[in-house]
Amino acid sequence: MSRLQVVSGKGGTGKTTVAAALALALATEGKRALLVEVEGRQGIAQLFETEALPYEERKIAVAPGGGEVYALAIDPELALLDYLQMFYKLGGAGRALKKLGAIDFATTIAPGLRDVLLTGKACEAVRRKEKSGRFTYDYVVMDAPPTGRITRFLNVNDEVAGLAKIGPIHNQAQAVMRVLKSPETAVHLVTLLEEMPVQETADGIAELRAAKLPVGRIIVNMVRPALLDDTDLALAETAPRTAIAKSLSAAGLGGARRGGLAERLVGPLLQQAGEYAERYALETEQRSVLAEQDLPLHELPLLSEGLDLAGLYELAAQLRKQGMS
């Protein structure tokens, strides 16, 4: 099991939710997982129903079985100041740089620099050890940028190599790349069973593979239950409406005759079945596209009551059951 688990996905597919559920799932039996946020959205705080997270590691949840989940929202500006402090012992000058806008300048001028600071912080957490010699975190789960940007984001070496050919940033990038391209890392992609997210997932996997980054698993999120199977759908096409009306009436839903309550349900119910059939066909098509990727596939259910903290634990349990942790 890779110790750095990177979770990406198209916007709207719930990658933050999946990353959080994965951290909970990995933090079993006294294990410790760090959930890292890099886009400054405070999505983790919202999920765990806490106030906004500062730039420090803090415990946000206890997993079933006693494991712990820590969270860290990385601020690229503060990360750069930390970094300068470490290498140049800047002292007060760091604050002066910030005041001048130099920090903002440096992190925006070179997108690669910003990314290397973010990935660098995550890699540092992966490698960090306690005095006892055990790793501080058994797992680090990163809520990463979306699929469209993930390869660029992780491939900091190429990005920075073009800009900074020497210097500490260059060395840092090299060190980060060694972790990211090793089996220590797995990049998972979250998708929905819809055309665009699936297409983007397939494109993203191709890009990651081309950049020799380790692709982990595909996680299909918000899967709706299969309430009607092929037989049912075929029958829905041919079944006499009168028979369905009788069946509804038998279940106590009113009269089966024309104009009766049960009879009047048949039309709308069959229409819903027709919509379901259309979606079912589309989903089957998307599932086959995903199957072609030749990667382990996981499915998480759509939570009918919407997502809350309880739902997050439910998803974590699902991931554990499906062997993702």
Next chain:
Amino acid sequence: MSLDPARVLDLDPLLDDPKTRIVVCCGSGGVGKTTTAAALGLRAAERGRKVVVLTIDPARRLAQSMGIDSLDNTPRRVKGVEGSGELHAMMLDMKRTFDEIVEAHADGDRAAAILNNPFYQSLSAGFAGTQEYMAMEKLGQLRARDEWDLIVVDTPPSRSALDFLDAPKRLGSFLDGRLIRLLTAPAKLGGRAGMKFLSVGMSMMTGTLGKLLGGQLLKDVQTFVAAMDTTFGGFRTRADATYKLLQAPGTAFLVVAAPERDALREAAYFVQRLAAEDMPFAGLVLNRVHGSGAARLSAERALAAAEDLDSVDAENPGSAAAENLDEARIVDQADGKAGLRNSPDTYGSSESPASETPAPDEGSPAATDRTAATDRTTATDKAAATDPERSIDQLTAGLLRLHAERMQLLSREQRTRDRFAARHPEVPVAEVAALPGDVHDLAGLRDIGNRLAAHRPELPES
């Protein structure tokens, strides 16, 4: 909670008004922004306007259907548009747009020097905000050409909807800022001599940045900014001009969302932000709203009935469902209205009673259903002889479970919308019923356009 007609967003008058020159569709990712922009563009064109739609990242098949899948960064006329208007569409190529600005403002050699500068290449391809900035730049260009009387703009899939307003300013002030001027001073004044004018802080800073990034990058930046600065005016000026264009009365902002918690939370932020920035906000487009023709049957009741059917099957396999009919409960009414003596008018729901508003997709459900039912009855009665009743019961149980799922979705969406409406009662809303599949042709876009412009809410009010 019913939808106050005053709060229904009426899109046709907006699209028809010749004073409306720009419509901006914004919202968080994955809510159907691009499709909404394309559908509005098509509708406006078919109502007689000369429209151009600027899309940022359309789904492949949608782009193909509009003939804009090639990335040449210029508007193409869309074929198959009905009526007197015209629809043109384009897909933004941000790098190409940036290159064009450089080429338009610098002579050959200088332009080549900028285009080949590694810093420029990194900035034009990847800077967070470049896409937003270039979308706005392209909007400004299209507006300046004055060839179209309506421009519909899709906005980039930013990590947050707010980026779209901030990024152009950020990039503008970044490229035009004090810091970058100071940084470039040595290059402009000819090397070391210029350093004298810099404060101690600044020289330390360039030193630190040089060490950190490697001297070459800093030099690239300096050359780049120097070249840019002499060839065309400040970026900030351009960003300010676009910003003012957005505030002008001819612009209308539409916030696009889906009835989901996160999307509506973003939408709420955006509504507040637009107000704070004095941007002309027209209303909220709520995509993917679900409805049901059988809304009076609650989820709980449907599930209970499905269980009844399961247990009948288990206890008494093969029993004819008809035997369980309680004839006394069946009363046919000539007008087809529910009027059962022994059966409740609504199916004991925890929800408030559904109104009699017809289902979105059926003009007159009672009438159409009846003819359809008659047709099907004669056609399929024979099939019934071969279908065991048991599988009909199974199917019916499945249909009821499907309905229960739909009703749960409906009430969740309703709660989400109510929360939004409570916070922003002044915001007019246009609701678009969910489609089971994706849209990838003009007919699909036209359908969305019809749904967008429907005067009555799509859903039975409840």
